[in-house]
Amino acid sequence: MSMLREPSRKYSPFAPISLPDRQWPSRTITVPPRWLSTDLRDGNQAIVDPMDALKKRRFFDLLVDIGVKEIEVGFPSAGATEFDFIRGLVDSGSIPADVMVQVLTQSRQDLIRTSFDSIEGVHAAVVHMYNAVSPAWRDIVFRMSKDEVRQIAVDGAKIMRDEAAARPGTEWHFQYSPETFSTAELDFSIEVCEAVMDVLQPTRERPIILNLPATVEAATPNIYADQIEYFCRNLPNRDAAVISLHTHNDRGTGVAAAELGLMAGADRVEGCLFGNGERTGNCCLVTVALNMYTQGIDPGLDFSDIDRVIETVEYCNELPVHQRHPYGGELVFTAFSGSHQDAIKKGFSARETQNDEAWRVPYLPIDPADLGRSYEAVIRVNSQSGKGGFAWVLEQDQGLKLPKKMQADFAPNVQRMADELGRELNAADIWQAFRAAYHVQTKAKHFQLVDYEESRAADGTRLFTGTIEVAGKAQSVSGRGNGLISSVMSTIRDSFGVELEVTDYTEHALGAGTDANAAAYLECRTADGRTIWGCGIDEDIATASVRAVLSAANTAVAG
Numbered sequence: 164m165s166m167l168r169e170p171s172r173k174y175s176p177f178a179p180i181s182l183p184d185r186q187w188p189s190r191t192i193t194v195p196p197r198w199l200s201t202d203l204r205d206g207n208q209a210i211v212d213p214m215d216a217l218k219k220r221r222f223f224d225l226l227v228d229i230g231v232k233e234i235e236v237g238f239p240s241a242g243a244t245e246f247d248f249i250r251g252l253v254d255s256g257s258i259p260a261d262v263m264v265q266v267l268t269q270s271r272q273d274l275i276r277t278s279f280d281s282i283e284g285v286h287a288a289v290v291h292m293y294n295a296v297s298p299a300w301r302d303i304v305f306r307m308s309k310d311e312v313r314q315i316a317v318d319g320a321k322i323m324r325d326e327a328a329a330r331p332g333t334e335w336h337f338q339y340s341p342e343t344f345s346t347a348e349l350d351f352s353i354e355v356c357e358a359v360m361d362v363l364q365p366t367r368e369r370p371i372i373l374n375l376p377a378t379v380e381a382a383t384p385n386i387y388a389d390q391i392e393y394f395c396r397n398l399p400n401r402d403a404a405v406i407s408l409h410t411h412n413d414r415g416t417g418v419a420a421a422e423l424g425l426m427a428g429a430d431r432v433e434g435c436l437f438g439n440g441e442r443t444g445n446c447c448l449v450t451v452a453l454n455m456y457t458q459g460i461d462p463g464l465d466f467s468d469i470d471r472v473i474e475t476v477e478y479c480n481e482l483p484v485h486q487r488h489p490y491g492g493e494l495v496f497t498a499f500s501g502s503h504q505d506a507i508k509k510g511f512s513a514r515e516t517q518n519d520e521a522w523r524v525p526y527l528p529i530d531p532a533d534l535g536r537s538y539e540a541v542i543r544v545n546s547q548s549g550k551g552g553f554a555w556v557l558e559q560d561q562g563l564k565l566p567k568k569m570q571a572d573f574a575p576n577v578q579r580m581a582d583e584l585g586r587e588l589n590a591a592d593i594w595q596a597f598r599a600a601y602h603v604q605t606k607a608k609h610f611q612l613v614d615y616e617e618s619r620a621a622d623g624t625r626l627f628t629g630t631i632e633v634a635g636k637a638q639s640v641s642g643r644g645n646g647l648i649s650s651v652m653s654t655i656r657d658s659f660g661v662e663l664e665v666t667d668y669t670e671h672a673l674g675a676g677t678d679a680n681a682a683a684y685l686e687c688r689t690a691d692g693r694t695i696w697g698c699g700i701d702e703d704i705a706t707a708s709v710r711a712v713l714s715a716a717n718t719a720v721a722g
């Protein structure tokens with residue numbers, strides 16, 4: 164058994180929809196749809212251990228917190244766990260006034276009645292009935308003709324109508340799904356939906372929800388969009404229907420299909436958080452909503468603390484959210500590769516100076532902070548990384564803003580370490596390597612500042628007088644120069660024979676959160692023509708510069 168050389172003998176291409184004047188390709192999404200979460204139903208029916216009441220309640224509360232206003236809470240006729248949970252939600256008054264719950268049922272009298280029983284008494288509810296309408300299901304599952312399949316829907320609709328009429332305490336809404344819509348003949352789907360509408364008599368003011376599922380995703384998403392546009396254009400009494408999308412992800416394009424379906428005229432999207440659901444899952448509501456957000460549209464769903472959402476979803480589904488899942492995955496805001504890191508770091512620096520709200524950071528489609536993510540993990544370092552990577556980590560972790568040329572000087576140390584260790588380098592690895600390379604806050608083999616004083620002579624020159632430990636032995640030393648740095652340079656030249664010429668110097672204050680207040684960086688040329696760097700960190704900026712000279716001197720003698 165293996166893949167066929169001629170797969171066309173087994174699989175046929177999906178026939179295109181004849182819609183030459185299709186409008187959806189030139190439309191854009193400008194308003195959010197109505198959202199329905201089916202996490203507690205389609206999501207729940209697809210996991211190994213369906214949620215118990217506690218998990219369902221935790222998930223329900225999360226959905227309410229996020230701002231979902233339509234929640235499919237289960238399949239009440241499936242069994243006592245489902246029924247009791249739903250009944251409990253209603254009886255405990257836990258359903259907010261602006262949230263409408265929905266329950267799913269097959270088109271069978273006993274199941275429909277049980278479904279009404281489960282939510283009767285709630286302020287408003289949607290009873291959602293389905294039956295499959297496409298050829299394979301008609302022929303194989305039901306062994307029924309088109310007329311008989313249409314009749315299943317009509318019979319169920321009548322039961323729904325009568326049950327609702329007999330239970331006046333709730334504002335009942337109806338939803339019908341021609342299951343397997345995406346693989347059914349379009350005109351037949353319309354015919355069945357029309358027959359259901361004839362029974363339920365929806366109006367513009369009290370519309371029916373017609374949910375058009377890609378129960379199994381079987382074609383490219385443009386085909387689904389054609390199907391939705393065709394359906395919307397040819398459904399009689401379209402104004403009395405809310406067109407809802409329910410896409411699965413068998414081809415990996417469930418989100419794309421939902422988006423194109425909205426462009427094609429739909430009003431509502433059903434799905435699950437992070438795409439849980441049958442087989443490859445349902446359309447991911449987080450992705451569709453945040454895709455809109457990145458186009459400047461408020462989706463009406465709040466993912467400001469996306470990690471909390473993930474935590475609850477993973478707990479309830481007992482499934483991990485993939486590390487590369489759009490917007491939520493642990494790695495989706497992380498760059499390991501050098502050129503990405505370089506561009507991202509420049510993007511963040513540009514934001515500091517531009518004072519501009521518009522988001523323009525290369526490689527990041529959304530500001531991680533909008534989702535409650537910190538910038539620290541945006542850049543991580545391994546053997547694929549470049550200067551921007553460790554420079555970012557040192558800046559985030561230690562507040563150090565290394566000059567570009569010093570980054571180049573330090574880079575080989577990081578690359579060597581990453582290659583040797585063969586793993587990601589964490590902030591502590593990089594900091595330790597930096598301290599070792601530049602003799603910072605470490606017991607240097609050669610020169611160690613103990614204390615010093617600086618005084619000004621009558622001629623304006625500066626006198627450095629201090630104690631420096633040399634290989635563990637304290638030595639009193641002094642030197643004169645035009646400024647503090649040059650007086651220290653003279654000292655180490657005269658006292659220790661280390662001749663350095665300063666070619667570059669920068670300093671900056673360190674942000675809150677570190678013990679030290681200032682960092683100084685010094686580029687020097689040695690007598691034998693080498694370019695070396697020193698770094699000094701101290702509470703006091705002047706002392707930081709002295710330390711930077713000694714750091715360079717240590718490097719010079721270390722060779």
Ligand SMILES: CC(=O)SCCNC(=O)CCNC(=O)[C@H](O)C(C)(C)COP(=O)(O)OP(=O)(O)OC[C@H]1O[C@@H](n2cnc3c(N)ncnc32)[C@H](O)[C@@H]1OP(=O)(O)O
Nearest residue numbers: 208238240241242269270271293294295304305315342378
């Ligand atoms: C695409 C979707 O996700 S649809 C939702 C699917 N979700 C679930 O099935 C989860 C909950 N389901 C359950 O707990 C059970 O399936 C129940 C309680 C609904 C029904 O259980 P049972 O009656 O024991 O079995 P089962 O689901 O296999 O029913 C099959 C029968 O229902 C018929 N049937 C299937 N779907 C429908 C429908 N939508 N409307 C009417 N009849 C249907 C089948 O043709 C079959 O009839 P047959 O026995 O004459 O061959």
Ligand SMILES: CC(C)C(=O)C(=O)O
Nearest residue numbers: 293340342343376378
């Ligand atoms: C019940 C329907 C909407 C369904 O879950 C599907 O077709 O995937």
